[in-house]
Amino acid sequence: MISVVILGSGNVAHHLTRVFLHNENVKVKQLYARSIKKIQLFESSVSITDNVALLSKADVYILAISDDAIAEVSSFLPKEAFVVHTSGSVSMDTLQNGGSKGVFYPLQSFSKDKEVDFNKVPVCVEAEEEHHLQLLEKLANIITKKVFRINSMQRSKLHVAAVFVNNFVNHMYTIGNDICNTFEVPFEVLHPLIEETAAKIQHINPKEAQTGPAKRNDQKTIQRHLNDLDKQQQEIYNLITKSIQHG
Amino acid sequence: MISVVILGSGNVAHHLTRVFLHNENVKVKQLYARSIKKIQLFESSVSITDNVALLSKADVYILAISDDAIAEVSSFLPKEAFVVHTSGSVSMDTLQNGGSKGVFYPLQSFSKDKEVDFNKVPVCVEAEEEHHLQLLEKLANIITKKVFRINSMQRSKLHVAAVFVNNFVNHMYTIGNDICNTFEVPFEVLHPLIEETAAKIQHINPKEAQTGPAKRNDQKTIQRHLNDLDKQQQEIYNLITKSIQHG
Numbered sequence: 001m002i003s004v005v006i007l008g009s010g011n012v013a014h015h016l017t018r019v020f021l022h023n024e025n026v027k028v029k030q031l032y033a034r035s036i037k038k039i040q041l042f043e044s045s046v047s048i049t050d051n052v053a054l055l056s057k058a059d060v061y062i063l064a065i066s067d068d069a070i071a072e073v074s075s076f077l078p079k080e081a082f083v084v085h086t087s088g089s090v091s092m093d094t095l096q097n098g099g100s101k102g103v104f105y106p107l108q109s110f111s112k113d114k115e116v117d118f119n120k121v122p123v124c125v126e127a128e129e130e131h132h133l134q135l136l137e138k139l140a141n142i143i144t145k146k147v148f149r150i151n152s153m154q155r156s157k158l159h160v161a162a163v164f165v166n167n168f169v170n171h172m173y174t175i176g177n178d179i180c181n182t183f184e185v186p187f188e189v190l191h192p193l194i195e196e197t198a199a200k201i202q203h204i205n206p207k208e209a210q211t212g213p214a215k216r217n218d219q220k221t222i223q224r225h226l227n228d229l230d231k232q233q234q235e236i237y238n239l240i241t242k243s244i245q246h247g
Numbered sequence: 248m249i250s251v252v253i254l255g256s257g258n259v260a261h262h263l264t265r266v267f268l269h270n271e272n273v274k275v276k277q278l279y280a281r282s283i284k285k286i287q288l289f290e291s292s293v294s295i296t297d298n299v300a301l302l303s304k305a306d307v308y309i310l311a312i313s314d315d316a317i318a319e320v321s322s323f324l325p326k327e328a329f330v331v332h333t334s335g336s337v338s339m340d341t342l343q344n345g346g347s348k349g350v351f352y353p354l355q356s357f358s359k360d361k362e363v364d365f366n367k368v369p370v371c372v373e374a375e376e377e378h379h380l381q382l383l384e385k386l387a388n389i390i391t392k393k394v395f396r397i398n399s400m401q402r403s404k405l406h407v408a409a410v411f412v413n414n415f416v417n418h419m420y421t422i423g424n425d426i427c428n429t430f431e432v433p434f435e436v437l438h439p440l441i442e443e444t445a446a447k448i449q450h451i452n453p454k455e456a457q458t459g460p461a462k463r464n465d466q467k468t469i470q471r472h473l474n475d476l477d478k479q480q481q482e483i484y485n486l487i488t489k490s491i492q493h494g
Contacts (some may be wrong), residue, residue: 167459
């Protein structure tokens with residue numbers, strides 16, 4: 001049985017609390033948030049507080065708070081505590097607690113109103129000490145089969161890569177949607193293509209999966225496409241086309 | 248029972264032939280290809296030819312050939328024939344047959360070595376005459392539940408949108424993969440995020456789904472990310488970030 005205190009009231013804190021509360025191998029000893037209102041929905045299942053001076057003892061303190069608050073809040077935590085944060089973009093050394101440090105980073109895009117199937121969520125773990133790393137692996141294995149040892153340098157690169165495959169991909173969807181709206185075509189016609197595009201690269205390298213007018217240097221089609229786009233869309237079309245061809 | 252002649256030997260011709268051959272409501276009367284070798288694998292199940300003068304009669308002639316060849320090959324077809332092409336980017340009027348014209352466009356990314364589940368493939372249909380449009384709808388409904396009436400103007404816009412949500416999205420995956428390779432992080436850590444990003448917009452508008460440093464104008468993170476990228480990646484990062492912020 002691993003005991004945890006979870007600090008934070010955002011999406012990650014919310015989903016970790018839910019999954020840990022429903023698992024008999026983890027004991028959620030306490031939740032902390034600066035604004036207690038935001039964690040009151042858990043009041044009936046677990047002790048809650050908005051006072052860092054009143055934190056319970058636990059094997060792991062999980063800081064699931066905004067990147068900018070990690071240094072400050074960690075400095076208030078008990079000296080002997082093993083503290084981890086859950087951020088993809090913050091180095092382990094940013095933690096300012098007196099005791100041992102680590103990272104427990106679930107790499108997924110969370111929304112509060114959507115149930116998360118943690119089985120499929122990779123968790124990246126890091127710790128200063130090997131026994132803590134093993135503790136985090138054990139904790140991660142309780143909720144998912146995908147556990148990776150990833151150090152701070154690797155994690156920061158993973159975060160950049162995630163911007164491309166998540167944020168920027170989603171923006172490509174937005175532009176596709178905008179084009180459909182402009183010309184009154186239902187965007188849902190493209191849903192299966194979107195799904196298939198994502199599914200394909202789970203099996204083959206994305207470079208090998210590349211198709212389209214840019215890839216085959218089909219200038220006639222490229223020119224016709226450019227005529228249908230607004231100025232910003234054209235800029236993006238040109239730049240990505242160039243990158244596909246020379247990348 | 249709808250009878251068809253399929254012309255072509257590429258991915259679309261291949262998969263349409265397979266799905267129609269396995270369906271009792273369609274009779275594939277003949278396959279045609281300029282190079283007969285490429286359709287010899289179907290020889291035992293259906294009549295094949297490389298001579299347009301020897302085409303069988305059929306309710307629909309399906310031209311699943313390269314965009315540039317559609318005008319020429321269609322001009323050789325029997326005068327009374329109802330001819331459709333399968334292209335996303337070619338107008339119906341490009342067909343040069345003497346008879347009636349139409350389009351039967353399965354909107355999916357096909358690879359020859361990967362089985363296609365046509366149930367999930369949207370088919371966009373268009374025809375000059377209402378009774379032919381109904382025939383195409385009937386034919387499409389045999390293989391999929393997703394049938395859309397889409398005219399040539401709409402289809403050409405859909406094709407531009409598809410470049411963004413398929414080709415350009417795949418290139419974002421490639422860049423993500425390149426970043427992972429450069430810093431020796433397993434790309435598979437990102438697979439679930441990629442799947443979730445695609446799944447999310449099947450339910451909510453992509454604009455609402457947008458997250459990340461660009462969206463929240465997190466300049467500190469943006470600068471750190473730029474430091475990790477090569478020149479071409481930086482250009483793309485900057486342009487898409489700008490587009491997310493002002494789009």
